Amino acid sequence: MTRTSTDKAHGSFLSRPGVRRLIPFAVITAIALIFIFENSASVEIRLLIPIVTMPLWGALLIAWALGMLACLFTLRRRPNRHSRRAD
Template sequence: MSPKTSKTAKTSGRHGGRSAGRRRMEMTPARITMLVLAAVTLVFIFQNTQETKIRLLVPEVTMPLWAALLATALIGALCGAYFMGRRR
């Protein structure tokens, strides 16, 4: 083996570099933006606490506006996660 080959073989082994199964939780601009948007969404939801009437196809339901907004946000997040998962 040449010195170059043996050196790269040592560093590219199991313990060289990053572990294959681990991902680092780095704070990227996209993650920071998502955290800020989630915080603003929660503030918006919990600022709107009055009762409201909501029509779900046929029945009319009276419930706190924050619960309707939170349910809508959760449904949207689940749909987004589902479609992003299918994309990979």
């Protein structure tokens, strides 16, 4: 039996490349968020000059969000760098 184009359209959801790339991201994000919200003690954080007292989960969440932004900027710039051809 041969597969037709309608068979491919009804393939497994997990077999799609975009979904396979999203699964590790979702797992790591879930583990990071569990870790962040389990740490609820207040801590003193030095921000160059001022000292701020805040819950540890808030500091971890800010660090995680900044890391996600850095990742997005890195992934967004990568295809442009390789699209140039050497002539």
